[in-house]
Amino acid sequence: MSDHLDTGDVAAGFPQPHEYTVWEDVQGYLFGLVLAALLTVASFYLVYTHLIWAPAIPIALVMLAVAQIGVHLVFFLHLTTAPDNINNVLALAFGVLIVALIIGGSVWIMGHLDERMMPSMNQMMQMQR
């Protein structure tokens, strides 16, 4: 870490003030765009080909989506691990926790409830066959 004074907090989504040359900024966005496009193409490619084992596709898709969201956060929203960005990252971490609780909890609980449901008429007819 450099010896001179730190300059306080940085606004969410704000590029680092000292790297203010236009071309460098554009390069950052371009790099993000290319990475995001590659990940998107990979997602679509996986679904419509038989490149990987079918039951593994949803997990691969989720991983690709998480990677792409990371790319967006870093290159478009300028989220960094620098100490001046710590408030923004902590807020995001809390948001991710809540989102994980809501989605994971719903799927988990409703899945178990679903298993304990009485089968519908259609399903019972199929079972009798």
Add this chain to the structure above:
Amino acid sequence: MSATDAVGQGLARDVDPYLLRRGGGHASRVAATGRGAGGPASKTVVVAYGFWLFLLSDIVLFSCLFAAHAVLQTAIADGPAGHELFKPTNIAIETACLLLSSFTCGMSAVACGVRNLLWTQVALLVTGLLGVAFLVLEANDFAELVAQDFGPQRSAFLSSFFAVVGCHGLHVSAGLLWLGTMMAQIFVKGFRADILRRMLCFNLFWHVLDIIWVALFTIVYLIGEGR
């Protein structure tokens, strides 16, 4: 630039008990970032942080809709399942529109940073046109589904599908309205400090819309396709 004005005030502050890096009392003249020791944060930082918190709460709202959709994905009530309805090329084009608009939105921020009026307006205009293209394609898809009698009332799956995709579409529409007013404000008022803060918030909003779309096309369309 936004944060530097906080430094001067920070030098005069008392010992920061949470300053961990340079050992307690001797470090009293060093401003600690992220711990509030640099004096009050500048207005840009406060505004952007508040808006970031709002966006995170918006993401939490979307996560509820995603959870509902994940639970109801198989509740098709003998109606159509996802893979019978979705057209991959349409979804790919919509995705490309939104991703490119996110990029041009970033370009408008860069142009704004160097106070270039023409390129700011051009980048914002392209962003808006791509957003409109996205909305038109999506509205077209929706109209086709409803025309085939596969509207939100057909099954719980379709209800949740229309809820989550429609909610994102509403956000894009609101973003387009905001974009129009931003272009007008920059044109009339120029790069005033308050206008720059609004531009920063608009940029955050538009990028987060694209992040939500990434989750959306993955969970709703692509994973639904595999079922």
